[in-house]
Amino acid sequence: MSVIEKSAVAAPAQDDGLLRAASSPLLGGALALVAIAQQLIGHIDCDVSWFLTFAEKVLDGRTAYVEVSDPNPPAAFLSLMPAVLLARALHLRAEAVVVALVFFAAVASIGLSFHLLRLSAARSLREWMPLGNAAIFLLLVAPEIVFAEREHIALLALLPLLATLAAEEGARPSPCFARIAAGVCGGVAVTLKPHFALAVILPALAIAWRARSLRALWRVELVSAALASIALTGATLLAFPAYLSQALPLALEVYGPARDDLGHFLTHSLALAYLALMAGFLVAARGALGRAPLVALAASLGFFVAFLLQGKGWMNHAYPAMILLLFAWIFFALREAAPATGAKSALMKFLFLPALLAAPAYFGIVEQLTDREEHEGxxxxxxxxxxxxxxxxxxxxxxxxxxxxxxxxxxxxxxxxxxxxxxxxxxxxxxxxxxxxxxxxxxxxxxxxxxxxxxxxxxxxxxxxxxxxxxxxxxxxxxxxxxxxxxxxxxxxxxxxxxxxxxx
Known part of the structure; x- marks a missing residue:
């Protein structure tokens, strides 16, 4: 049995009620309904609202980065352009279309990722369901007011690429076209923010280190990701040259250097929670990592470094790092048939499970469910x-x-x-x-x-x-x-x- 097979979907040795509940398709359906209800109750965040406005103004003829501007690269508003175009064609509100398209993107991302993983570890659908339900929870329920932020979209785009990297060497290979598609999706994620390249680079280096060979980096999905990110970034910069001449210098001179004070950053962001969850994971794993948790962990570290580099401490910046770290825990928790004991069991019960269940609280569940205004009244x-x-x-x-x-x-x-x-x-x-x-x-x-x-x-x-x-x-x-x-x-x-x- 391959390592990915063990680490992702090993069946329990005994009748475990909790695992049976986590394996229920009804749970997945209920979580999806909760995710839809949350978005119906609340409203999109100010960042998404602004980039919708940016996209609309560009469509109406305004010159990007001259008559309407922002320090972020063009992919930030271009990622929402399809929603604006579709909303205008259907005479719907752009906010509703954005949410719907992100739901469709999440379904496609989860579906493609699972297809790629199952090719390397053929097991029954029921044995995959705990991971599937966790994906629905972490990618659709937990985002709350981070829903449709660039970090949310980037994580959805990156997941299929991470799935291909998590497939064990020697397992049944994924079709070439699927790996190319996964790589292109990863390249799209990098165009949203250049920092996100770290979430591809670190897991790629991790599998090369595991194989003790740099040849492990010569994979069609990684080459596709690199080419896609270069081509897409180049195309957007050619289409919107004012970004290089106007917005980028301002971003480098003002926006980038204006980082939060370290003490405030640590105490008013998810940094300490992330570090505690990471420390607990390393203690529980004790270096014995399967390929899937290793890839998730390395990608999480890449996003966390991006979070630190940006230095703002905002919850949307922390979202991908926290979610991928929880995925690493999930892969690890499902790794062995034997139940965990000792320190590993304690860490799973009193650190991982509470952190997993509390994930929506990290990203504004109260604000979303109460439809709380940014400024009351x-x-x-x-x-x-x-x-x-x-x-x-x-x-x-x-x-x-x-x-x-x-x-x-x-x-x-x-x-x-x-x-x-x-x-x-x-x-x-x-x-x-x-x-x-x-x-x-x-x-x-x-x-x-x-x-x-x-x-x-x-x-x-x-x-x-x-x-x-x-x-x-x-x-x-x-x-x-x-x-x-x-x-x-x-x-x-x-x-x-x-x-x-x-x-x-």
């Missing part, structure tokens, strides 16, 4: 003072003041950026910057503020949402934006947030 306050389908701009450091607010009101976003994120991040970077660097940063901040003032003058929004009084007063004291709210009056407040209405 803001939606109703803006709706009360704004005309139907309002044109909206913000004076705010974070994009969640304008998105998805604008879309939920069926309004129109005014502004080339999603927020004054450049201004906010420059303020943090100036605290430690030296004189030459300070001048460059000040120029970036001045340009950001000037762009906001120009957007408000040209776009004439019906409503301007100010993050709070202090932010609004600071912005209006700057020469670039001193007259930004001329002709506007304070119409309402929602907590600290101010809503300014254009005078008739």
């Amino acid at each position: 803001l939606l109703a306050a803006v709706a009360e003072v704004a005309p139907p389908h309002p044109r909206i701009a913000t004076i705010a450091s974070q994009l969640d003041f304008g998105h998805p607010l604008t879309r939920r009101l069926d309004g129109e976003w005014v502004g080339r950026q999603n927020a004054l994120w450049t201004t906010a991040l420059v303020g943090r970077l100036l605290e430690t910057a030296r004189p030459p660097r300070r001048e460059a940063l000040e120029a970036r901040r001045s340009a950001d503020l000037a762009a906001l003032a120009q957007d408000i003058r040209a776009g004439r929004p019906d409503v301007v949402v100010a993050e709070d009084r202090a932010t609004r007063e600071w912005v209006l004291k700057r020469p670039e934006t001193a007259a930004a709210l001329d002709g506007y009056r304070l119409a309402k407040r929602a907590g600290d947030v101010e809503i300014w209405r254009r005078a008739e």
Whole structure:
């Protein structure tokens, strides 16, 4: 019996009620229904809302990274372009179409991954069901408000490639076309963020180390992934050259270096939870890893390094690393017919199982199930003072003041950026910057503020949402934006947030 066969789907030696329940197709169906219900109850996150707006503006003729811009590469909004096109063709809301397409993508990803794994370990469908139900739970239920984020889409795209890498050498080979398709999907994942290449590189190196040969890297799926990522990235950059000339320099100069303080990062992100789960896994495994858990573990580490490199601490950045680490635990837990004993049993019962069941809590289950607003009362306050389908701009450091607010009101976003994120991040970077660097940063901040003032003058929004009084007063004291709210009056407040209405 191959290692992948043991590590992925070994049948239990005794009648285990928990495993029988985990193997039930009814559980998989119930989990799928829960996932659908969650998305019907809640709403998509501000990032997804913004990239939908970005895609719509590009389709409407705006020049990407000039008239509408973002520090992320073109694949970020292009990944949602099919949903926008389909929504317009069917006269549906783009949000609903995004969710539906991601569900279809998840089904395709899980299906192809399982097909590739089962070819290398032929066992009954029932013996595969615990892993299948876990995949439905982790990929459709657990994402919560991270659903349809780039990290979620990237993980779904990458899974078939990881499945091909997890197949044991000497097992029945997968069809070449399936391996090429898996590689291309992996290449698509890398185009979303270059950091995601680590989630391909580390598992590839892990299997080469396991084989004690670099020839193990010469696999059709890895070559396909490399070629696809290069071709797709090159094509998108040729199609949107302003990214290289406008957005990328700003991202490298401001967005990238503005990392969270280490202490705050560790205490306000999933980093410590991840490290605890990783430490427990290494203690339980004691170096005895089958190929499947090794690949999942290495890919998880790749995403975790990407999480650290980005340095923002956001839950969507942590999602792929946490999910793949849980998959590594699942492969390991199903590895042997004999029940676990001693420290291994304790770690599985008191670390892995609670971590697995709590996965939805990591990614905003409360916010999703309560349909909680990004800023409580803001939606109703803006709706009360704004005309139907309002044109909206913000004076705010974070994009969640304008998105998805604008879309939920069926309004129109005014502004080339999603927020004054450049201004906010420059303020943090100036605290430690030296004189030459300070001048460059000040120029970036001045340009950001000037762009906001120009957007408000040209776009004439019906409503301007100010993050709070202090932010609004600071912005209006700057020469670039001193007259930004001329002709506007304070119409309402929602907590600290101010809503300014254009005078008739």
